[in-house]
Amino acid sequence: MPTIYDVAKAAGVSIATVSRVLNGYPFVAEKTREKVLRAMQELNYSPNLLAAALMKKNTYTVGLLIPDISNPFFAEITRGVEDAANKFGFNIIICNTDNDPEKETKYVNLLLQKSVDGLIFATSEIANQNILMLKERQFPLVLIAREVEGIEVDVVLADNFQGAYEGVKYLISLGHHRIAFLGESLNIKSTRERQAGYEKALQEAGIPVEAELIVTGLKSLEEAYHRMRLFYPKARPTAVFAANDVLAIGAIRALKELGLSIPGDVSVLGFDDTIFASIAEPPLSSVAQPMRQMGKMAMTRLISRIRNKEEKCRRLVLPTKLVIRASTKACS
Structure with missing residues (x-):
């Protein structure tokens, strides 16, 4: 049965280096790590991780x-x-x-x-x-x-604040002044930061922040869909900034069912740039993380x-x- 000494010899490194790789230390050169892992595989070396964990309390x-x-x-x-x-x-x-x-x-x-x-x-x-x-x-x-x-x-x-700020500035540059904000709970700090970025972009452009255009507390695509169906006929935004792509997809679905064209009647911008963004119809503009x-x-x-x-x-x-x-x- 191969030992840690055999692995060190085959990889051309010290026993201490093999130990660092086994224990997950981050400060090991990638080429060295690959040599050690390759030697372990070639020798069919299986360290007794459970025993080591018990000894080290890890x-x-x-x-x-x-x-x-x-x-x-x-x-x-x-x-x-x-x-x-x-x-x-x-x-x-x-x-x-x-x-x-x-x-x-x-x-x-x-x-x-x-x-x-x-x-x-x-x-x-x-x-x-x-x-x-x-x-x-x-x-x-x-x-x-x-x-x-x-x-x-x-x-x-x-950078949630800056991402939201730049996204809303982009919508403003397209001529949008009635921009809605859809967000999750304000108990989540990223929601607060994205709303703050949204508000800063509006204020810099001299556009008033209107409470009727801000909807928070949304937990799911379905909630965003239902709230948008009720919200749009009253608020009539020309653009929607959603604090994540899931909420944006819910908004798009609702707007389409109301007979509106995306982006002909309403532009929609998401946040995250998940796989949802690229497969949405139309493909969703989004702030990528x-x-x-x-x-x-x-x-x-x-x-x-x-x-x-x-x-x-x-x-x-x-x-x-x-x-x-x-x-x-x-x-x-």
């Missing part, structure tokens, strides 16, 4: 708490997390919280009972007691896509946190990009 398992994996945005993030986890020898337990604080608490407790090494968390609330508890316990934790207020923890997210990259960075950051709990917290903000498709046009 399980090489992390929890990923997301609102809904059926949302393509979180599916892409999950893929990024999983890709990075596999690379470093970690496994993932995925929990869908449905943005329900009670479900979050249930899953956090369950994952702690399973002795996971850390958590990646897309929280449902700006003020989250689970995050506070984990922080007080110095439990390895990285927030993704969303953050909480008043608690210093590692976070990886896109680097979803898979965010997942990979969150997992890499979590591994660093697991290795060194005293490390300074970091807030990693990634830029967005406006992707223009056929759902937006100049206001006629």
Whole structure:
């Protein structure tokens, strides 16, 4: 049976380097990591990870708490997390919280009972007691896509304010002045940031922010669809900025059923640039987030946190990009 010494010899590296690869340390050159993994495969080497985990009190398992994996945005993030986890020898337990604080608490407790090494968390609330508890316990934790207020923890997210601001500026440049905003709960910080970006773009253009054009608290495509059917005949916007692509698709469906043309009568702009955007009819203009990259960075950051709990917290903000498709046009 091959040993770690055989792997080190075959890869031409030290035993310590093989150990770093096995233990998922991020600071190993990619070529070196590939040599070690190739040597392990050729020798059919299978380390006793369970025994090592018991000795080190590590399980090489992390929890990923997301609102809904059926949302393509979180599916892409999950893929990024999983890709990075596999690379470093970690496994993932995925929990869908449905943005329900009670479900979050249930899953956090369950994952702690399973002795996971850390958590990646897309929280449902700006003020989250689970995050506070984990922080007080110095439990390895990285927030993704969303953050909480008043608690210093590692976070990886896109620039929600700037992305929304630039998206609405684009709609204004097309001549739109009556621009509706569709968003999720204002308890989610990313919704607040995107609404703030929307309002800043309007104010800079001298366009009043009208409460009747703002609809928040939406949880699903179906809710966006039903609210838009009721909302449009009263508000009559010429453009809709949706805080995610799911809400945008719901809005498009409602507008079409009301006999309106997209973008002839109403332009629609989403946020995220998920697979929904490219397959929508018409294809949806959207503010793109680097979803898979965010997942990979969150997992890499979590591994660093697991290795060194005293490390300074970091807030990693990634830029967005406006992707223009056929759902937006100049206001006629």
